[in-house]
Amino acid sequence: MRIYKLKPEFREKIWGGHKFRDIYGMDCGNGLVGEGWLASSLPGKEDNLVIGTEMTLSELYNQHNELFGTHSTEVIPIKFLLADCNQSTSVQLHPNEKYAREIENCLGKPECVFFLDAEPKTIGMYGHNALNKEQFKKMALDGEWEKLLRKYPVEKGDFAYIPAGRIHTTWEGTVILELSRNADITYRVYDFDRVDANGNKRQLDLEKTLDVLICPDNENPFVQPQIASDGDAMIFKYHDIPGEFSAYKVVNNGIGYFSLNEFAYYFIADGSGHIDGTPIKKGETFFVPCKLGKLKLEGDFTILVGSYRDK
Structure with missing residues (x-):
C-alpha cells in the first residue's frame, strides 16, 4: 500500500490573490485565486483527482473504503482547503452538525486554520463582545463591527480552532490552510460592502447566523500544541x-x-x-x-x- 498524490482545484474569489502561484508554484492561472481545494469530495462540487488511480476522492472512498476505515458519515468526513486572503474574508460563521443536517442537508462545519503566511501587524477576528443574541443583532444592524468583533494579532505559524457557530474573519495579508468537516456552508453577516465583477453584493444571512451563533463567545481561539x-x-x-x-x-x-x-x-x-x-x-x-x-x-x-x- 502507498500514499497518493492529489490534484488541487481552484476558485477565484473577490478577496483572492496570487500567492498560491508565487509561494507554492501552483498552476492556478492569473486571476484572483482565493481558494485551493486540496483534498475535498463535495457532492456535485470539488472532488479531487487521486493521481495514478483515474478516480476522484469520492470514487475512491466508495469503491475502496478499506483505505479510509469505517466511518459514520456517507461522505469523507474532512477536507483540506488553502486560502489566499489578499483582502479580508467576510464576517461569517458555519453551522453546527444538527442545524446543518436539518436545514442544509450537509455536515456541520467546525474548522481549524494553520497560518502559513502573515504580513506584519496582521489581525484576525474571532468571537464577539455581545452579551446576548439581541445585542449582537442590534450591533450588526447598526454596523458596529469594530466594537462587536474580538481582535487578535496573527503571526505565521499560528494555529486557531474555530468551532461551528463562532463568528470570524481572516484578515488581509494571510495565507491559511483550513482543515474542516467536509462541507461548504457559510453564513455571512458582513462583507465590507464589496461587489463582484457584475456589481452584485454577496448574500448575507443574519437570521441563520443568529440561529447558530455561540453567545457569549470571548474564548481565545489560538491553541498551543x-x-x-x-x-x-x-x-x-x-x-x-x-x-x-x-x-x-x-x-x-x-x-x-x-x-x-x-x-x-x-x-x-x-x-x-x-x-x-x-x-x-x-x-x-x-x-x-x-x-x-x-x-x-x-x-x-x-x-x-x-x-x-x-x-
Whole structure:
C-alpha cells in the first residue's frame, strides 16, 4: 500500500490573490485565486483527482473504503482547503452538525486554520463582545463591527480552532490552510460592502447566523500544541476530537518517523524529501490510507496533517 498524490482545484474569489502561484508554484492561472481545494469530495462540487488511480476522492472512498476505515458519515468526513486572503474574508460563521443536517442537508462545519503566511501587524477576528443574541443583532444592524468583533494579532505559524457557530474573519495579508468537516456552508453577516465583477453584493444571512451563533463567545481561539518527537521528526499535536478532526504539524530534519492508525491528508508546507520512498515537495498534497503503520520521513520539510477518527 502507498500514499497518493492529489490534484488541487481552484476558485477565484473577490478577496483572492496570487500567492498560491508565487509561494507554492501552483498552476492556478492569473486571476484572483482565493481558494485551493486540496483534498475535498463535495457532492456535485470539488472532488479531487487521486493521481495514478483515474478516480476522484469520492470514487475512491466508495469503491475502496478499506483505505479510509469505517466511518459514520456517507461522505469523507474532512477536507483540506488553502486560502489566499489578499483582502479580508467576510464576517461569517458555519453551522453546527444538527442545524446543518436539518436545514442544509450537509455536515456541520467546525474548522481549524494553520497560518502559513502573515504580513506584519496582521489581525484576525474571532468571537464577539455581545452579551446576548439581541445585542449582537442590534450591533450588526447598526454596523458596529469594530466594537462587536474580538481582535487578535496573527503571526505565521499560528494555529486557531474555530468551532461551528463562532463568528470570524481572516484578515488581509494571510495565507491559511483550513482543515474542516467536509462541507461548504457559510453564513455571512458582513462583507465590507464589496461587489463582484457584475456589481452584485454577496448574500448575507443574519437570521441563520443568529440561529447558530455561540453567545457569549470571548474564548481565545489560538491553541498551543502538545510536542513529541520520533527520530529527527518533531510532532506537534494541536487538536484531536473524535467525530470532528485531528490536526498535526510534523517538522522533519533528517530521518524521522510519523504514524497514525487513521487515514490522513498531508500538505507539504515547506521543503522536500521522501515519505516511505515517495518523493514530495512544497505545495503538494497527499492522501495517506489508514493502517500504514510508521512512515519513514527523509529530508528537510514540514507537513501539515489532517485526520479523522470516529472514536
